[in-house]
Amino acid sequence: MSERRRPVDRPRRAALDVLTAVRVEDAYANLVLPQVLRKHGLEGRDAALATELASGAIRMQGLYDPVIDASLTKPKLQAGVRDVLRLGAHQLLSMRVPDHAAISTSVDLVRGSVGQGPAGLVNAVLRKISRRTLADWVAEVTPDRSVDLHGHLAVAHSHPRWVVDALGEALGDDDDLEALLAADNAPPRVTLAARPGLSDVAELEAAGGARTGRSPYAVELAGGDPAGIPAVAEGRAGVQDEGSQVVAIAMTEAPLTGRDERWLDLCAGPGGKAALLAALAAQRGAHLVANERQPHRATLVASALRAVPAGTAHVLAGDGTRPPWVPGTFDRVLVDAPCSGLGALRRRAESRWRRTPEDVQVLVGLQQVLLDVAIDSVRPGGIVVYATCSPVLAETTEVVAAVLGRRGDTEEVDRFQLWPHRDGTDAMFAATLRRRPLA
Numbered sequence: 001m002s003e004r005r006r007p008v009d010r011p012r013r014a015a016l017d018v019l020t021a022v023r024v025e026d027a028y029a030n031l032v033l034p035q036v037l038r039k040h041g042l043e044g045r046d047a048a049l050a051t052e053l054a055s056g057a058i059r060m061q062g063l064y065d066p067v068i069d070a071s072l073t074k075p076k077l078q079a080g081v082r083d084v085l086r087l088g089a090h091q092l093l094s095m096r097v098p099d100h101a102a103i104s105t106s107v108d109l110v111r112g113s114v115g116q117g118p119a120g121l122v123n124a125v126l127r128k129i130s131r132r133t134l135a136d137w138v139a140e141v142t143p144d145r146s147v148d149l150h151g152h153l154a155v156a157h158s159h160p161r162w163v164v165d166a167l168g169e170a171l172g173d174d175d176d177l178e179a180l181l182a183a184d185n186a187p188p189r190v191t192l193a194a195r196p197g198l199s200d201v202a203e204l205e206a207a208g209g210a211r212t213g214r215s216p217y218a219v220e221l222a223g224g225d226p227a228g229i230p231a232v233a234e235g236r237a238g239v240q241d242e243g244s245q246v247v248a249i250a251m252t253e254a255p256l257t258g259r260d261e262r263w264l265d266l267c268a269g270p271g272g273k274a275a276l277l278a279a280l281a282a283q284r285g286a287h288l289v290a291n292e293r294q295p296h297r298a299t300l301v302a303s304a305l306r307a308v309p310a311g312t313a314h315v316l317a318g319d320g321t322r323p324p325w326v327p328g329t330f331d332r333v334l335v336d337a338p339c340s341g342l343g344a345l346r347r348r349a350e351s352r353w354r355r356t357p358e359d360v361q362v363l364v365g366l367q368q369v370l371l372d373v374a375i376d377s378v379r380p381g382g383i384v385v386y387a388t389c390s391p392v393l394a395e396t397t398e399v400v401a402a403v404l405g406r407r408g409d410t411e412e413v414d415r416f417q418l419w420p421h422r423d424g425t426d427a428m429f430a431a432t433l434r435r436r437p438l439a
């Protein structure tokens, strides 16, 4: 068959569709991927290849773009052509695809998507990229690490510079900043939570899971579709990072004197923590109110709670900054605040490129209001856990310090920060606070 007529292979065409949707429609790669895989009829190895191509090219574009730019003879590049080159660069520099296959399929791909015009350019640029190793390219396109460590790591590990600065500040020093950034580029395995009283780790082990260690309810899957596991399909277990499980457990286990019957999850959507909390509430004779502002996400919470015994939990769709309940109603409150998500970058390929420092400023205002409401909602002596899936100090310790500093009725009793490179979890932060009992 002639070069010109060779059909474009479907995994690469699918990967390009994902890159296009993320760029043009602001789509989320993990949400658009299943639709695109279905459209192209991809399963098994082909689906895995398309997923790796799309996620890897998006995640690593902060490194691949300077490599592509250094390989161009003219500076201008159509966005659709750059997408094809990012996919080609990922195959050449980070996958075990033979050079000739990566280059010829990329040429086919640009012919099929943009046209014959840029085919020669794609061929020439990818040939140039293929002549050097990843390490050589990193040395070529990054600032000298001894002069500008964060600038070097930002390009070498494909993170925006401001994110590297914020993560470095949260870690406290630069010793394992590189390990954190590398961990952000390694997609995590799927972790499940066996909701107590509804399932157990033995059932999930029998379905192919392996115990992990931090949460007594967690198992990790080596692969496969979790939706095919009966306990997951029935809502007796759920897909949930172990860090999130640890946060929910912290809320339920913080020592409390007196009544312990009324629990609140102030920001509950899509409901992973609420489901674990509700399962534990059922065992302890407590009741959970799961509140979520966005109605469609409140629906997801209700679905996550479908296996919980009737009467244990109640879903509310409402703005947590203007709650309908009277102050002091609850004994324990979780405020899992809307945040930048910079602790979960390994899960969402494009999120690091979407977030801005201005987003963080806006979120911090909302986080402070929600924490204030959470404290108002708990009775004197009650427990509030403030959590984020971001380790950025402005969203974590600084929110807690600002709110506690102006209130005077609440003390911090515990705090933890998990890290992907140390704990194998998302970078979840949690502070356990106690509203002081009345004198």
Ligand SMILES: C[S@@+](CC[C@H](N)C(=O)[O-])C[C@H]1O[C@@H](n2cnc3c(N)ncnc32)[C@H](O)[C@@H]1O
Pocket: 244, 266, 267, 268, 269, 270, 271, 272, 273, 274, 291, 292, 293, 294, 297, 318, 319, 320, 321, 336, 337, 338, 339, 389
């Ligand atoms: C980090 S997520 C919570 C994740 C959830 N706890 C779980 O484990 O599945 C934050 C949630 O807060 C919701 N949210 C944002 N602003 C809110 C508000 N003013 N009141 C209540 N929920 C809000 C968002 O829609 C989002 O679903």
